[in-house]
Amino acid sequence: xxxxxxxxxxxxxxxxxxxxxxxxxxxxxxxxxxxxxxxxxxxxxxxxxxxxxxxxxxxxxxxxxxxxxxxxxxxxxxxxxxxxxxxxxxxxxxxxxxxxxxxxxxxxxxxxxxxxxxxxxxxxxxxxxxxxxxxxxxxxxxxxxxxxxxxxxxxxxxxxxxxxxxxxxxxxxxxxxxxxxxxxxxxxxxxxxxxxxxxxxxxxxxxxxxxxxxxxxxxxxxxxxxxxxxxxxxxxxxxxxxxxxxxxxxxxxxxxxxxxxxxx
Amino acid sequence: xxxxxxxxxxxxxxxxxxxxxxxxxxxxxxxxxxxxxxxxxxxxxxxxxxxxxxxxxxxxxxxxxxxxxxxxxxxxxxxxxxxxxxxxxxxxxxxxxxxxxxxxxxxxxxxxxxxxxxxxxxxxxxxxxxxxxxxxxxxxxxxxxxxxxxxxxxxxxxxxxxxxxxxxxxxxxxxxxxxxxxxxxxxxxxxxxxxxxxxxxxxxxxxxxxxxxxxxxxxxxxxxxxxxxxxxxxxxxxxxxxxxxxxxxxxxxxxxxxxxxxxx
Numbered sequence: 396x397x398x399x400x401x402x403x404x405x406x407x408x409x410x411x412x413x414x415x416x417x418x419x420x421x422x423x424x425x426x427x428x429x430x431x432x433x434x435x436x437x438x439x440x441x442x443x444x445x446x447x448x449x450x451x452x453x454x455x456x457x458x459x460x461x462x463x464x465x466x467x468x469x470x471x472x473x474x475x476x477x478x479x480x481x482x483x484x485x486x487x488x489x490x491x492x493x494x495x496x497x498x499x500x501x502x503x504x505x506x507x508x509x510x511x512x513x514x515x516x517x518x519x520x521x522x523x524x525x526x527x528x529x530x531x532x533x534x535x536x537x538x539x540x541x542x543x544x545x546x547x548x549x550x551x552x553x554x555x556x557x558x559x560x561x562x563x564x565x566x567x568x569x570x571x572x573x574x575x576x577x578x579x580x581x582x583x584x585x586x587x588x589x590x591x592x593x594x595x596x597x598x599x600x601x602x603x604x605x606x607x608x609x610x611x612x613x614x615x616x617x618x619x620x621x622x623x624x625x626x627x628x629x630x631x632x633x634x635x636x637x638x639x640x641x642x643x644x645x646x647x648x649x650x651x652x653x654x655x656x657x658x659x
Numbered sequence: 660x661x662x663x664x665x666x667x668x669x670x671x672x673x674x675x676x677x678x679x680x681x682x683x684x685x686x687x688x689x690x691x692x693x694x695x696x697x698x699x700x701x702x703x704x705x706x707x708x709x710x711x712x713x714x715x716x717x718x719x720x721x722x723x724x725x726x727x728x729x730x731x732x733x734x735x736x737x738x739x740x741x742x743x744x745x746x747x748x749x750x751x752x753x754x755x756x757x758x759x760x761x762x763x764x765x766x767x768x769x770x771x772x773x774x775x776x777x778x779x780x781x782x783x784x785x786x787x788x789x790x791x792x793x794x795x796x797x798x799x800x801x802x803x804x805x806x807x808x809x810x811x812x813x814x815x816x817x818x819x820x821x822x823x824x825x826x827x828x829x830x831x832x833x834x835x836x837x838x839x840x841x842x843x844x845x846x847x848x849x850x851x852x853x854x855x856x857x858x859x860x861x862x863x864x865x866x867x868x869x870x871x872x873x874x875x876x877x878x879x880x881x882x883x884x885x886x887x888x889x890x891x892x893x894x895x896x897x898x899x900x901x902x903x904x905x906x907x908x909x910x911x912x913x914x915x916x917x918x919x920x921x922x923x
Contacts, residue, residue, distance in 0.1 A: 500842060512842070534838050543830070547839045550826040552846065555819060557888050562814040565883035566807070574798050575811045578764060578776070582816065584848045619829035623898070624821050627891030634887070 397450035397474075398425035399509075400529070405430065407527040414440045441467040446521070449485075450474040453611065457485045464488035472497050472513070472521050476608065478546060478615040479539030486515075486538055495521045496538040497531070498545035514540035546612045550625050553609055556594040557631040563595065567653045595649040598632070599639055599656075606632040661714035661738075662689035663773075664793070669694065671791040678704045705731040710785070713749070714738040717875065721749045728752035736761050736777070736785050740872065742810060742879040743803030750779075750802055759785045760802040761795070762809035778804035810876045814889055817873055820858040821895040827859065831917045859913040862896070863903055863920075870896040 401411045411431040415423050426433070434440040441447065441463045449459050449472065456475040463471060472495040473482050479496075486494035497513040513521050514535040522531040534541055566572040580587040598605065609629045616622035639655050646652060665675045675695040679687050690697070698704040705711065705727045713723050713736065720739040727735065736759040737746050743760075750758035761777040777785050778799040786795040798805055830836040844851040862869065873893045880886035903919050910916060 500845075510845075512838075535835065540833070540835055540838075543833055544835055544838045544842055547826045547830045547835070548842050548846075550829075551822050551843055554822040554825075554888070558815050558818040558822070561818075561880070561884065561886060561888045562811045565814075565880055566811050568883050569804070569807055571799065571804055571808055571811070574776075574804075574808045578808055578812050579815055581764075581774075582812075584850060586848060616825070616829055619832050620825065621898075622825060623891045623895045624818070624825045624888070627887045631887045634885075 397448065398422075398429040398431070400448065400450075401426075401429045401431045403528045404524070409527055412440055412444060437462045441469075445469045446472065446524075448472045448474055453477045453481070453607075456481055457488065460485040460488035464490055467491060469493065470495065470517055470520055474499060474511075476545075476611075477542065478611050479542045480615070480618075481611075482542045483539055493517050493520075494538060496541045497521065498541045500545065500548075512541045512544060514538060543615070546615055549608065549612055550616065550622075550628075552594075553605060553612075553632070554624055554628045556598040556605075557628045559591050559595055560598055560631070560635075563591075563649070564653055564656065567650060568657075572650070592649045596645050596652065599635055599652045600642060600645045602632055602636040602639070603641060606636055661712065662686075662693040662695075664712065664714070664738075665690075665693045665695045667792045668788070673791055676704055676708060701726045705733075709733045710736065710788075712736045712738055717741045717745070717871075720745055721752065724749035724752035728754055731755060733757065734759065734781055734784055738763060738775075740809075740875075741806065742875050743806045744879065744882075745875075746806045747803055757781050757784075758802060760805045761785065762805045764809060764812075776805045776808060778802060807879070810879055813872065813876055814880065814886075814892075816858075817869060817876075817896070818888055818892045820862040820869075821892045823855050823859055824862055824895070824899075827855075827913070828917055828920065831914060832921075836914070856913045860909050860916065863899055863916045864906060864909045866896055866900040866903070867905060870900055 405411050412434045413426050413431050414434045414437045415426055416436065446469055447463055447467065449456065451459050453476055456473065456477045467489060468491060470493045471489045473485050474497050482496045486496065495513050495515045495518050497511055500510040500512055509530060511529065511531045512534045513531050515538040516536055518533040522533050525531055534544060563572050563575060566575040576588045576591060606629065609625065609632055613622055613625050613629050616625050639652065669675050676698050677690050677695050678698045678701045679690055680700065710733055711727055711731065713720065715723050717740055720737065720741045731753060732755060734757045735753045737749050738761050746760045750760065759777050759779045759782050761775055764774040764776055773794060775793065775795045776798045777795050779802040780800055782797040786797050789795055798808060827836050827839060830839040840852045840855060870893065873889065873896055877886055877889050877893050880889050903916065
């Protein structure tokens with residue numbers, strides 16, 4: 396994710412640095428591929444940067460902010476996939492207070508136009524990067540809003556994936572899955588079938604990561620209501636991971652996954 | 660439902676009869692309005708009819724079939740909103756075996772073109788009524804398939820209503836519901852916002868009936884899998900009915916329902 400953004404900024408002539416201490420092999424490879432400059436430490440990175448974009452695994456969001464935060468003079472943007480309360484905790488570590496809550500709303504592989512939303516008093520400073528090929532929309536002046544929009548969208552999209560699986564897995568056993576998809580498409584719109592089958596395949600392929608993400612969403616929602624549906628979505632993804640386990644390749648036909656699921 | 664179908668058939672010159680013994684005041688009024696002929700008893704109705712369309716409350720589906728079934732010579736079509744196993748039980752009462760499982764797939768108020776799906780060996784006989792203004796599609800040759808398609812569609816649509824409520828109720832409390840709807844519309848399609856807000860309003864307005872329908876779906880799904888999502892959908896609708904109770908008028912703005920929900 397970060398390396399794709401780095402490539403966009405580099406192509407616009409921005410000097411991009413990263414620190415690879417303690418990062419995964421995949422992150423190291425992607426950083427080398429994108430050709431960014433490497434800093435030996437996060438402290439040094441903070442010293443020479445005008446803007447820090449933090450994009451790490453959710454569990455490291457607060458730690459990274461602690462390391463950068465003490466003497467950093469620039470703008471700190473949290474791009475991590477974490478809940479509003481974790482964002483607030485992370486941004487609280489940045490002593491100059493120049494912080495932005497941001498969330499990537501699409502796939503980075505689509506290129507320069509990947510939509511990012513941002514909130515907080517300094518979000519418009521971050522949105523200056525739109526002149527350098529980025530696609531940032533300021534959605535509010537409070538930290539937490541951008542992350543919340545992303546999480547609440549995923550309540551819906553991940554829940555829908557689970558509903559589709561539940562409906563079509565029974566339909567598959569009765570050999571009427573084509574019919575159910577057809578009649579759903581009549582109310583849900585012409586792209587429904589393609590989106591639906593891709594969602595079923597992704598549910599299983601990314602099951603492990605989805606389960607973790609929904610766990611984070613569940614904690615967040617519990618502050619506002621009794622999240623009956625999201626609890627079920629979480630249980631569903633956990634069941635999928637337990638029953639099917641990691642799969643190496645996304646199958647062409649969603650029915651292959653149903654077969655696999657029914658065999659366990 | 661039945662009275663609307665009766666009006667279509669009458670307008671095509673078909674002689675339509677009904678029996679009103681033990682029916683609700685609303686059904687009696689609708690029958691009088693549609694101008695169908697009244698039979699004093701179901702036995703007599705069976706004697707004079709070539710086709711019986713059974714459209715009663717779910718709890719009466721099997722009883723009505725018992726009353727009609729013994730000496731009926733014609734085609735018996737179960738249009739009731741019941742599970743495949745209930746349809747099978749009902750149709751088993753029709754001793755001549757000329758039976759059709761059928762399901763209304765849209766709103767009857769849209770007029771003649773309301774889509775109906777039908778299954779079973781005699782479904783194509785029922786589809787002959789397409790020459791008389793009806794819109795029947797034969798979807799399979801087994802009784803139970805048409806009802807199953809309708810139920811599995813509702814696993815999705817009713818679950819989606821519950822997901823929307825859960826996501827947007829938290830968003831409403833954070834005053835970012837417009838943003839969540841906007842970003843969902845970007846992946847879900849241009850009609851998303853209208854469909855979504857209408858689903859939230861309908862969830863509460865028809866909460867009582869929805870809860871009963873999902874109870875029926877839940878029993879059906881349990882034969883095929885552990886219905887985690889549909890169980891949550893059922894619990895959600897029960898909660899809505901308990902917290903908000905029946906409302907007299909569908910509000911213009913879905914936020915009114917969130918206000919009502921948060922007050923309880």
